[in-house]
Amino acid sequence: MHFGMDFWSVFSMVFLVTAIPVAIMIILEKRSPYKTAAWVLALILLPVFGVFFYLFFGQEYRKQKLFSRKGLKSLTRYRRLSFRQLRQFEQSLQNIDPKVREKENIIRLLLKNSNALLTTGNKVKILNNADETFSSIFEAIETAVHHIHLEYYILSNDKTGNRLKNLLIKKSRQGVEVRIIIDDVGSWSLGNKFMSELRDNGIEIYSFMEVRFPRLTSRVNYRNHRKIVVVDGRTGFTGGINFADRYLEGAKGIGPWRDTHLRIEGDAVSCLQVVFAADWFFVIHENLTGQKYFPLLSEEKGVPMQISASGPDSDWASIDQAFFKAIAGAKSKIYIASPYLMPPPEIIFALKTAALGNVDVRILIPEKSDAAIPMWSSFSYIEELLEAGVRIFFYQAGFIHSKYLIVDDIFCSVGTTNLDFRSLETNFEVNAFIYDEEFTAGLKKYFLSDLQNSREIKLPEWKQRSWIFKLRESLAHIVSPML
Incomplete structure (x- = not known):
């Protein structure tokens, strides 16, 4: 007692x-x-x-700002251009397909919430899975004559990582500038030897927000999840694929790794470069300026797109807002692929409202995941979505890690952002927002192909799951906003 x-x-x-x-x-x-x-x-x-x-x-940094962008010259220039596009909005849309006009509210939103410049002089290619992605990236790096910029959440000391390392060392010895930003948590196991070998060969590599005692703070939660490659300011890459063997070989227990990446050529590459330059300015306080890094914009006809970056350093949750706007404004269809399904309440509300309004809403997620708690948390959202008429598909041919959104056959977004709290509210992310019927049709083709390797979950079946299953997902649901 x-x-x-x-x-x-x-x-x-x-x-x-x-x-x-x-x-x-x-x-x-x-x-x-x-x-x-x-x-x-x-x-x-x-x-x-x-x-x-x-x-x-748990602490929120969006209002406090993690770092100041004062003095960042490249960002200042592109802000001026985005302000001009807003002032002359009708003129800015002259090179756009008239069908895209119905999505002009998304264009305007991204111009306001993230200064995401609308560019038209672009060629964009979908890279289906890691073999296509790595081949295309290595090919572009081989052609570099001035600079190679990489920003990655995960860079692994394995066959894929060492292949990249050896190629970058070769280009550095040829006189090409090589700069690398890695996330300190995502690339925790990279090792000092790997980084020293790069630095000994003239390559600049830095960790984003190092997590080291005694400097371990709440900022450990805010990770740089971006995947960016820029070669000579003219060719860029972004999407879901990191530099690690598992993207090629699959993961033990869950099978092949299914993913989606983009190769971009043209004006939008300068917008990717702005994101890299802002993060480079943060890690070593060095400005990257000049036409070698930022070629003059051509403003030619091509695939219209915006590059939006979101994170705790920005004024608004820009990608979250754009997703909400696109989903809420959908007229006929919404197709989503994501490895995790833990959307904030506003996205859940928009998805359910769209489905109840007779929009064809389909979400593709993996049945087996690389993380147990996020998997169970994802399952906890399924019943309420099914009840509203959202169609949920479990990918069966391995682990789907693709991250994209398709709306109404004319608009899509591909990037690093998962449909979860962490990506939409916490991490540093980057997405391409694309306004093109032909490109969107190509992405839709891959989505429908992946549905052929999936099984649809029906509400009566889902309600029959065991009480232990329900308990696991309910417990995971409680912590989903903190994951």
Whole structure:
């Protein structure tokens, strides 16, 4: 009895001193009620651990800004161009297919929330899976004469990573400038030897927001999930594929890795370069300027597109907002491929509203995942979507890691953003927003092909899942806003 009283006395004291003040801080931040409730519940159930978990992973930085972009010259120039496009919006759309006019609200939104310049002089190719992607990237790197810029969440010390390393060393010895940004968490296991070999050969490589004691802070939660390659300012790549063997060989227990990437040539590459230049400015405070890095825009006819970057350094959750706008404005169809399905409430609401309004909404996700808790959390959203008429498909031929959105046969977005809280609200991400009927038809063809390797989940079947299954997904659902 005495022991019990002592335990509860200590517990109450810890709760009063730690959990309650932090809970008040969270409430005063005025986040969405959904996220606020999740964090407060974590503090109540785990008062000590919950406090540390919040301090490391829970703080919001969008309003505080992780770093200043003051003095970043390339961004200033493209902001001026985007402001001019907004002022002269009708003139800006002259090289656009009239069919795209119905999506001009998305164009205007991205110009406002992320200064995403609309470019038209572009050629874009879908790279289906890692073999096509790596072949195309290595081919482009071989042709480099001035610079090669890479920004990646994962760079692995394996066959694929070493193939890249050896090629970059070769180009550096030829006098080509090589700059690399890696995420410090995603590329944690890369090793000093790998990086030293690059640096010894004149290659600049830096980690984005290093996570090292004693500098371990809540910023560990804000990771650079971007995948960018820019060669000579004229050829660029982005999408879902990192430099690691598993993208080629598959993952143990889940099978082949299915993914989607883009090769971009033309004016939009300068917009990818702006994103890289902003992050480079952050890691070493060096400006990249001049026509060698930013060729003059041609403004020729081609595939119209915008490059939007989103993260805790930006004023708005620009990609989240663009997804919501596209889904809410859909007239006939919405096709989504994503490895994780943990959308914020506004996206869930938009998807259900669209389906109830007779829009053909289909979502393709993996049945087997590379992460258990996100998988169970993804499952927790399925029933309410099925009830609204959203069609859910489980990919059967391995693990689908593609990240794209197709709306109404005229608009699509491909990039690094998963349909989950982390990508849409927390990580540094980048997406291409493309307004072209022919390109969208090509992406739709791959989507429908992947559906042939999938099984559709029907509501009566899903409701028959076991209580243990339901318990797992319910527990995972609680923490989904924190994942």
